[in-house]
Amino acid sequence: MKPLAECRLYAFVDTAYLHGRSPAEITRQLCDGGADIIQFRAKHQPHKLILESAQEIIAITSHAQIPLVINDHPEIAVAVGAQYCHLGHEDFFDAGYQHTSELECQSPTLKIGLSTHAPEQARQSQSAGADYIAIGPVFATPTKPGRPPVTLEYVRWAAVHVTLPWFAIGGITLTNLDDVLAAGAKRICVVSAILDSPDIAAACNQFKKRLASAPQ
Secondary structure, three states: OHHHHHEEEEEEHHHHHOOOHHHHHHHHHHHHHHHOOEEEOOOOOHHHHHHHHHHHHHHHHHOOOOOOOEOOHHHHHHHHHOOOOEEOOOHHHOOOOOOOOHHOOOOOOOEEEEOOOOOOOHHHHHOOOOOEEEEEEEEEEEEOEEEEEEEEEEHHHHHHHHOOOOEEEEOOOOOOHHHHHOOOOOEEEEEEHOOOOOHHHHHHHHHHHHHHHHHO
């Protein structure tokens, strides 16, 4: 399984962007396209359906030796044997947690990623034992309606101050990718720019090639 330190392209199987395709089909295309790590995000779907889809997805990611992240549901991550669970800053800290060791359904091997939208949240997440953090949304994005962009300034701050692995996220496209990398990002999350493409594997591969050509 690829270690987090070597993961640069973080892709998504987001049920809001299925466009008639199955989660399993999207997962296969992301694996074929070179995704380093994949998150399954299924907002507002029944718990049972999320579990069933996660079981299908992890069979594919495990075969490809790509880590799987389950969004929002640590208990599902543990049940299917996913390597990571990702939680929003509000879902974690506003729920009363102060450290990742306090999570219910925690397992010794499950790693936790946390979303952050400002330097203070990044500091708080690092102290809380996160294994990685997301920095964003860098640009306005339909995946986070109403959330103001943190802009490249937060990316520049993270490049200097964040010691954990971190991923820039939010509205990143092939058009603005160079600006994100120039601001200091080494790892990125991409949702709609890949999932809205008619050829997910090809779109994923374009991002992977651009990242490979950028200095680490």
